[in-house]
Amino acid sequence: MGTSASKNSDSSHGRRDGQLYVSLKMENFNIRGDLIPHVYGSAPVTGSWDSAKALSMARESASTWELSFVVPPNHETLDFKFLLKPKYSNVPCVVEEGPSRLLTGGMLQEEDARSALFKVGGYEEVLEYKLFIKVDIVSPFDLAASWRAYQENLEPSRVRGIPDVSINVAPDNMGSENGPASTLELDLEHYVVPAPSSSVGVVYAANLTETPRSLVNTGISSKNDASSGSSYDSSKAGVFSLDHSNSQKDMDSMVLDPTKLLPAPGMVESKSVGTFSPLLKEDGQKGLLVDRGVGSPRLVKSASAGAVTFDPKLGSETKKAMPAAAGAVAAAAVADQMLGPKEDSRLAIVLVGLPARGKTFTAAKLTRYLRWLGHETKHFNVGKYRRLKLGTNQSADFFRGDNPEGLEARNEVAALAMDDMIAWMQEGGQVGIFDATNSTRNRRNMLMKMAEGKCKIIFLETICNDKHIIERNIRLKIQQSPDYAEELDFESGMRDFKERLANYEKVYEPVEEGSYVKMIDMVSGQGGQIQVNNISGYLPGRIVFFLVNTHLTPRPILLTRHGESRDNVRGRIGGDAVLSEAGELYAKKLANFVEKRLKSERTASIWTSTLQRTILTASPIVGFPKIQWRALEEINVGVCDGMTCEEIKKNMPDEYVSRKKDKLRYRYPRGESYLDVIQRLEPVIIELERQRAPVVVISHQAVLRALYAYFADRPLKEIPDIEVPLHTIIEIQMGVTGVQEKRYKLMD
Template identity: 45%
Template sequence: MAARQQRPAAASDGSAEPKRTDLRSHEKKCSWASYMTNSPTVIVMIGLPARGKTYMSKKLTRYLNWIGVPTKVFNLGVYRRDAVKSYKSYDFFRHDNEEAMGIRKQCALVALQDVKAYLSEEGGQIAVFDATNTTRERRELILNFAKDNAYKVFFVESICDDPDVIAENIMEVKVSSPDYPERNRESVMEDFLKRIECYKVTYQPLDPDEHDKNLSFIQIINVGQRFLVNRVQDYIQSKIVYYLMNIHVHSHSIYLCRHGESQHNIEGLIGGDSELSEGGKQFAAALKGFVEEHRLSDLKVWTSQLRRTIQTAEELGVPYEQWKILNEIDAGVCEEMTYKMIEEKYPEEFAMRDQDKYHYRYPGGESYQDLVQRLEPVIMELERQGNVLVICHQAVMRCLLAYFLDKSADDLPYLKCPLHTVLKLTPVAYGCKVDMFNLKVEAVNTHRDRPLVTLWSELPVFLCF
């Protein structure tokens, strides 16, 4: 006879009242499913080559995924390179090259079908269509596609006539493009400038006064010197506009570190507002030496409003700003407890957190998902600042790091952020360079690895005869 797989027993009193775990699980699913969009949206990039479209596409996608809106980039250059295995010269982009024009249109149609699959079948909410889209004919094709599938459309046009910015973009990004395997700087620059001229012949910018006055869009002029925003339709489009108006393309680095080791760290207690240990004070002194050694004279320093970060910053002898939103994740009823104490006193909560650490919310406290929402203003400020040192906490540092390194919600709560270590994040063309500095001051290890969790639904069914 086959033995049934064991399941948790129902309440013995026959009550239909749902268990606390059921309520918490339902709450999690509702919050995760209630995205900020009431219908899928296609973000359509517009602009001549070397105007930063792919840079913006990737950053915007990273940001939207970080705040919990499933987003994916569809770069038409990838489709073109799949269709035409070897790029020869700018002639491919001439408007009178009928064969090439046909290939490019077919690539766009294939990409739009992938957009449809992502938004209609795979659970995506926003698709970023990263291409030049410089003609009204191409934009009309996309608008008709969106109308047929009940998608909203938001255009992002990058306009730049600064030759220095254009040349810098070509040298930073296009020299390493798969289109130019030989990577000869002079020949790449020459060919790419001719490619731009090919596009200029047929380029029709958005016309906010007449032809395109009813479309939803933002025009970004000369890398954020000016903006023109037209007919924003909903909340998510307003967030997109706000984000794009805050990302500034300038050379800077962001330094992230946790406070020095605290008394609670030594005792294994989470949360609270304890002071630095002796080792923590040594780290604060070492951090001062690090700042001086790297000659970070124009450095801004941010801390939370908890004593352990403030004491760490005080040792630097420079002005610093206290941000309440940089405070550590609120552990609610579990504040100032060890994980062992939580497991013994709240075994159900302990198990639920191991099942889904990102969405789990401490009773009376926060989840990592809550923390991401709380930290959004910090991200906006970091994007527009120069060099900044953020002295924060483990969960906070994980959230900030996940944004810059494009980590998923599943991976975010398990990112390693050891005490007494400084991470230097330097934005590069399409990502972020990370340098790690261990300041050689011993500290306890507060990291908990991802547990091996077995769900009821994954347990095997054993057959007994």
Template identity: 60%
Template sequence: MFFVKNEESVLHVDGSHQLLENTRLCSGFYSPGSPIQIHISITLDQVSPFALGKTWRHFQSRGFAPEVCSFRIEELKVLFSQESDVDGYEVPSPNSETQYVADAAEVPHDREIERSASVPVKLFPQNLKDRCVSIKDFVVLGSERENACGPPETSDKNENRPDSRPGSPISLRPQEQQLDRSISSSPGLVRLGSDVSVLNGSIDDLESKVMPSAAGAGAAGAVADRLLGPKERRRLAIVLVGLPARGKTFTAAKLTRYLRWLGHDTKHFNVGKYRRLKHGCTQNADFFRSDNQEGIDARNEVAALAMDDMLSWMDEGGQVGVFDATNSTKLRRKMLLTMAEGKCQVIFLETICKDPAVIDQNIRLKIRKSPDYADQPDYEAALADFKARLVNYSKAYEPVDEGSYIKMIDMVSEQDGQMQVNNISGYLPGRIVFFLVNTHLTPRPILLTRHGESMFNLNGRIGGDPELSATGDIYATKLASFVHKRLKSQHSASIWTSTLRRTILTATHITGFPKVQWRALDEIDAGICDGMTYEEIKETMPDEYQSRKLDKLRYRYPRGESYLDVIQRLEPVIVELERQRSPVVVVAHQAILRSLYAYFTDKPLDEIPHIEMPLHTIIEIQMGVPGVQEKRYKLL
């Protein structure tokens, strides 16, 4: 039995009744359970009490606090479409647990963080200085450091650089900044070469590589230098700005994952993590008042410690630091700019959200997941405290209008979101802007699966364009049945395949959804080894076999590709997956899916060639504000 009520009336609903009134925010009670609150539009699909009950149990099983669950309608539609017979195929997943996003940020060098920090002494009163072992005066580095961290050399004329100069900010709307390779067309193969100008060094440097002198080894070294070495001669700090519950940490984590996947040495520094280690998790809203000078000094102290850690890491070779905090006043941002002077370029990334429903959803997620409220059993008390904290921050908030900055304004919205860019130039900052303008928070599943077993799989041969085996044909039929059950109400979902026959045949029985063939999803090019077995390669080309064995990530098949090449050509696919607001089924190949899976799960590059990607298994990646969740289904 399920009861739904709004401000004016109470409706009694069971399996034989229909809701006749439009209700935007409903609250109900599923006997014998706990109260729930749901954002729901009755004009959409009819929802049975059994589906609501199953959704409630689904969230309980994944560790959500039972006091309150709040969802947007997109989340409900995804969850209601899950059928019990589909769940019957589920198998254990290596990444089934969802970690609080801030917990994945960089751990302070010293967990007590009672140490020196390179910050201006005048920012802190005497009573605060006494808390640290010592605080040294800030010293601006000389010309030698500035030369080492100066702007990159003149770039190749083919390099894609945004033409942004100081002055009026540029406003970009997501719908105007879509990929050339849209969902309606099949993109061509993306070739390397657009960023050759940023490669500093020569092919002679490859002699120091440890791989044998095989045909594929030298080229692999060049790609490794290009991807894993610094792409610009300046280090970059992305400093988040925004009120609490505006998606800063979510954005910081997603950007960090993207840059790491591309090969940039990137780390996420969360100041809240430093604050909890330094001062504990028990500060109430008064700690964040704008007239509480001791609280301001304490927060500035941990921000300086985090910044000091980030700059020290950059001195050791780090390239991009993502500095995650509110940074809501000009004084705080000036402190950070002073610390970074002569050491790295700073770009402020401000997240602005004016949608009350989105803010409310983020607040509830924060209370359920944040360590700040882990020891608070009273949900309503925690909610009141966090809202008071938010009010305190709002009173002192000063929007960014200084330096280089990116403003993300209501980017959750599909129609009204926009981005403002000011004084942004360079290869990597331009790449970051393009990625951010295509991201959003809308939850949706992405299903990854290899093609069905092929004739080459039976013979142990690599590459080629073979047809499916008899077992592969059976999997194609089962996959179609699974997709129709899993996504039956998701009419805007799409099916992506490579241009090779084995993926096209695997998806041939899936009907009712648009299909897109991407050349970028084709299997890694084995070059002259295409169609051979590894035993044949070992016998006829022992140097190549040994080179690949020593470094599968960087090894490039003669006249073929390496895993790093594959990552480069998959970047448009990743950006398009981030841009999609509907479910996507990707039917591809082992090396391709290893690379895509590594992006979503933030796996180190060196692990990509060794990720298990079994045949006849579906990996469901659920993307949304809580993070990335994974489920696996074994069909054969």
């Protein structure tokens, strides 16, 4: 037994090119927990008959152990035996009874397929293990590809007879122990676990918009306005960043003669406020123009400041970066960049509408959608600019159309926001969402003049005639808006806001100019219409398609991975394995959870992929329609299908390193990248937005990472590392207050 039976492959006749692949399974329903099956034999990979170097088998189920390995090319023949021993010790070590088993030329002798017998406990106990041995000679390419996954999943599909779409009726055994029951005592709160610290929650939508760069650099801020959204690096723009650690007394303020501020090359006159920016050094004076409002410009100079510096490229054309996207989005971006006018590659969506009509929520949803697709998008809220510059104590009189000071001040902050948005576009931004009432032609004409030759404007007008929805939105405004944070009397705030609304209604002029989209009574998701005028191009078309399908009807969306599969136990990626015992238990628990959580939502539906493990997870759920989506399948890992991460690292080191460097863009050989997954999930997102009833999505880790990133508005680069654990339900609550998250962990 101690002599190797291997022979050099050069001396074998008729041998196919490739390596000896061995797959072993042992089954015993009376397994001794302390003794683990091992394999040792003549080849170095099996320890060269050294029991201390034997290969440990992995548990596949409660009664089955599994091991697969490849014999090096120079060992076409393999002599081996099984033994039992503890995982981290060589004592006790029980070798199977009988002669060793012999593999020659990929063939196993018939008598060597016998069961393995072990005498343990002083030879008083005999353990019998039933064996399943598969042997073949495969090429290295086939080994890295899906051959092994196919060989190890010869078990017929368990879901072959299940239709792609099924509408279940309530079964007769609603009270059975294993099935869901309407009377089931299940405390959902018992399973709640903390959501990630970066998860979404109830936040006033305007506070999540772009932080005004012009006003932040002045040190102006409002205590009621949360700073959120994308941070701005002033070192990349033609502005001087103030050190907020210095007190105001360290700053000198002086008034300049406007007649001495002459335009110079690279300077752009702001027609709306009558000043120039950036401010160049004049007569040895150094400083920054920080107030672009009405009256004389003011120069703020730090007592310790040196020369004012600014990026000379600000205001000049910068090459637009390609979006982080694949497929149709990338193709459209290339076409627009190569063939379209410069301003068409930059798109400004300018909101129009009376207050409390859902403009900011619509803008936030559109921003999230475009970012998720890979378009560089930012949301600029003029109300946030107003609060930062003027504070939050404006009464309804400030918004009167016949108040010249208020009108001038509101136009001023609108121009500041527009300047910031255009400057950001010139630095590489693609889509700017300009969120304000913009309720008069004069205001819209001002914006179009500022955007001329710099970006394409599409007006998005939101019209709502439902008094109940308007009243609900007004109440939310009083509760959440920083404008009313210091108003202790709710009814007083309501009266003030309704007076403000009446002032806007007196001067409101519907959009009839330029390119526009009108959303009329679309908020509820029932009925309504969209009017489109002069809209063309890939991206504007996608935006219109998204808006047609979006609404603010509250409803939950439940995201969960399938129950644990046998490949999860083995640590293998891809494949179409069935559920493990733990996975089957989770399927039953999930059915109970869904019945309890959605017992009053009989219009809910269950979505799965077409792979067995999701369909089997959904099978115990009854009483709801089930739809299989090919788009919900796990990321295609190509030739790595069926491999473990360690095997990829060992056999395909270059691919392993490439994936580590950039998981978002890395595409498996003959497979997909995360960006590819996002592209095929766009129809799923559109349908989730369109649905007015709850949806349970049972899918896979990579897919749920991408879906979760959409709802949580997470950056694309974070998607591959988002935690989506097994046997956990992520509940996304969608509605007029935004997106909220709750997590339930049904099993450890």
